Amino acid sequence: MSIPEPLDDPWADTGPSDRLPVSRQRRGEGRDRGEQHERGRESGGWEGGSPGFERVPPQDLDAEQSVLGGMLLSKDAIADVVEIIKGHDFYRPAHETVYQAILDLYAKGEPADPITVAAELVKRGEITKVGGAPYLHTLVQSVPTAANASYYAEIVHERAVLRRLVEAGTKITQMGYAADGDVDDIVNSAQAEIYAVTEQRTSEDYLPLGDIMEGALDEIEAIGSRSGEMTGVPTGFTDLDALTNGLHPGQMVVIAARPAMGKSTLALDFARACSIKSNLPSVIFSLEMGRNEIAMRLLSAEARVALHHMRSGTMTDEDWTRLARRMPDVSAAPLYIDDSPNLSMMEIRAKCRRLKQRNDLKLVVIDYLQLMQSGGSKRAESRQQEVSDMSRNLKLLAKELQLPVIALSQLNRGPEQRTDKKPMVSDLRESGSIEQDADMVILLHREDAYEKESPRAGEADLIVAKHRNGPTATITVAFQGHYSRFVDMAQT
Missing domain, CATH: 1.10.860.10 (DNAb Helicase; Chain A)
Incomplete structure (x- = not known):
């Protein structure tokens, strides 16, 4: 009509x-008219009409x-x-x-x-x-x-x-x-x-404050209407969720600890809370563990079957029953695992964009930062500069896809040189920019990792040392290493 x-x-x-953009309208200037006509027909740049006109x-x-x-x-x-x-x-x-x-x-x-x-x-x-x-x-x-x-x-x-x-x-x-x-x-x-095309974004991303304030007030009202209900992606830990109100879009969260403290286990707990408990899509990029090892740890934590029983082939009938009971829920969870070796920042970014488009991805976990490669053809001046660039790119990824990104990071030997062995943000290894880019830094500490006879054996401290949108605190949880998980103290 x-x-x-x-x-x-x-x-x-x-x-x-x-x-059309000016550069498109003027394409072909300076060529012979006949040449323009033939190239235009071959390339499909225009149909019919006078030579030099582009398609509508x-x-x-x-x-x-x-x-x-x-x-x-x-x-x-x-x-x-x-x-x-x-x-x-x-x-x-x-x-x-x-x-x-x-x-x-x-x-x-x-x-x-x-x-x-x-x-x-x-x-x-x-x-x-x-x-x-x-x-x-x-x-x-x-x-x-x-x-x-x-x-x-x-x-x-x-x-x-x-x-x-x-x-x-x-x-x-x-x-x-x-x-x-x-x-x-x-x-x-x-x-x-x-x-940007699929997200329907325009190049004019700036807005006057008046327009922004309206959206901010709407968000405040929406939060208030939930009567204290959590607004972010749950972590699975009651006290941590109360402190942070969950993990929020655009946040870069760093979990840091010395080796063998349980960084990967804690990150898997966050992913379990997101995908298995809350049915929200998440992805784990594991540069340290293989996919089968991750799957075994997830099953151990969910079914409460000792991990060493799985690995040694000594599972009891009761273990198999527990495993069978939890297997359907674990298998159906929207949790994606990528254990590709030598993953570069560019590959991670491309895969996250695809998962966001296809599955509405809600959480990204990277285990761990120091094992990543920048992937650029130009060599960084130093490893510190390379880690700094990757840290910044992870923050930009969180902001672009509007989801929380959890990056695991090693700490240097600083804690071992102190009497109480407790980690500090300044112990972050290879780059000070990790601390700057992170919206939240969680330092994982277990006394029994240093003192086997510690009165706090089986306990772990989640030290929220940086929290851009809220208070800092130290949250004590229980470490159940045989089940490859951390849990609230109340669950022990």
């Missing part, structure tokens, strides 16, 4: 390439007009459409102007019809941009019912995604030809461009 446009339409398309970007003006017409007819249609498209999804700027006026009236609880929208646009001085008030009536007359507004909105949204894909492809092509910088950095930037 094609809708006639006003005769003096001030926003009619000026040409098939009027919304993906769009459906009929669908855009039908969406607006439905919104002008029904308040329910507005509520449906606003969940599907944003203003920048419209191909024509004037359609975005009309859309925004409708939403503003709707937000104020006022009716949004051709009369009120025209009055709003007159008040803003934008009525001429949309071809005048008669065009708003034309939009309504073109739609027999508002019932299909959401269907038309899906079409508009799909065309917008395709336009962003074209734009991303153009940027990636330019990156490849420019060859400016490290190859791995270019590949990562290209992946980020494609990810």
